[in-house]
Amino acid sequence: MSAHRSKPTTRPILDMNAYDARDAKPDDPKNDLLARRQRNFGAASVLFYRDPIEMVSASGCWMTAADGTSYLDFYNNVPSVGHCHPRVVAAMTDQAKKLNINSRYLHQTTEEYLDRLKATFPDHLENIVLTCSGSEANDLALRIAQRASGARGIIVTESAYHGNTATVTEISPSAHKRGDLPDHVVVVPPPGSLAYGDDIAAGFADAVHDAAKTLIDRGHGVAALIVDSIFSSDGVFSNPRGFLRLAVAVVHRAGGVFIADEVQPGFGRTADAFWGFLRHDVMPDIVSMGKPMGNGFPMAGIAVRSDLLAAFCEDVGYFNTFAASPVASATGLAVLNVIADENLQANAGVCGAYLRDGLQHLADQDGRISDIRGAGLFLGVDLSADGNPENPSGQLVADVINAMRRHRVLIGAAGKYGQTLKIRPPLCLSHNEVDFFIDALGKSLRARG
Structure with a gap:
């Protein structure tokens, strides 16, 4: 390894996976809504994703956008028993x-x-x-x-x-x-x-x-x-x-x-x-x-x-x-x-173990997954471009998060350098939804290969 490796950049929590108005697309139909948001919230506006999502409804572990796209929510621990239970x-x-x-x-x-x-x-x-x-x-x-x-x-x-x-x-x-x-x-x-x-x-x-x-x-x-x-x-x-x-x-x-x-x-x-x-x-x-x-x-x-x-x-x-x-x-x-x-605490254990197994299977195939930590349905997955946990990659995490969005999965980041995928889906998660997530993560990592 090079002795001159650059030091990773510390990332404030609200800057992780945040929308930057400078990245606005001129022909985006959401531009009017985005402009109103910026006028109303000003500098305190915080939106997820390089291309923000307008959400209109949700149920269980899924959220639906204004364009009809449904997203599996692996980010929000607020609706812990399921959206709109x-x-x-x-x-x-x-x-x-x-x-x-x-x-x-x-x-x-x-x-x-x-x-x-x-x-x-x-x-x-x-x-x-x-x-x-x-x-x-x-x-x-x-x-x-x-x-x-x-x-x-x-x-x-x-x-x-x-x-x-x-x-x-x-x-x-x-x-x-x-x-x-x-x-x-x-x-x-x-x-x-x-x-x-x-x-x-x-x-x-x-x-x-x-x-x-x-x-x-x-x-x-x-x-x-x-x-x-x-x-x-x-x-x-x-x-x-x-x-x-x-x-x-x-x-x-x-x-x-x-x-x-x-x-x-x-x-x-x-x-x-x-x-x-x-x-x-x-x-x-x-x-x-x-x-x-x-x-x-x-x-x-x-x-x-x-x-x-x-x-x-x-x-x-x-x-x-x-x-x-x-x-x-x-x-x-x-x-x-x-x-x-609904035995949701027990479900967190069962689905959490199934999820960890899926993540470990991906880690066996892709060395950029440098660590998997957590308990139940609260997991952290570290990514590193060279597989060395001492070289965290917030940029890789940001790219994977946005790629997963394209595969209809929402997920967040954590860690001093934004190097950790933060996984905390609703507690009503099913095995089929775990499979959907693992498939999306695998595709997103391969896209960044």
């Missing part, structure tokens, strides 16, 4: 016809939902606070952690994404296009073999220890270690099971709390546990959740130790106008019922 839509609609109001009134469905949701957590997480977005949930979690610890410092992984409030953007390295992180935020490499060799648990714990020492030396102290429990934005890191235990012990000894961000891996997606942190046999002080919680309805929240919440509420109250409404509660309850009644 009839039971979820019915629950939402029926409750909206009766009553929808803020949470300062008693309502049977709200308490039924919270009791059902609490039953999925360890007993020490006694309280639930609902919000409307994962960003709000993580913002609240950080505020509670800083109050509980009396410290300000936060430890995160180097390509983490935890949301977009002012506070949470500060601890989301993958959201930053320029500039350094604030002094009270220290990053550690994600828990993979490239960073830590064969002993990921010890290596990751040592990195957290060093980060804690840095925060203490800077005068901030340690408020929290916050991780997405499958490290999705970092490129998906799930194994070995239990590797988080040592790092959590380190942050507790430093006086901080452990926040498990379950916004992406939660609600049965990892198959062998309802929550990603349970795969590691750790006890979080706070758990944040969101995205799949309402299957598209804006729901999120935290599960938290009651003593931490009580201490926080001594200083400031918390109220959310739209969270914990009767419609939100009915919708969230329907999602829990569908996951249970």
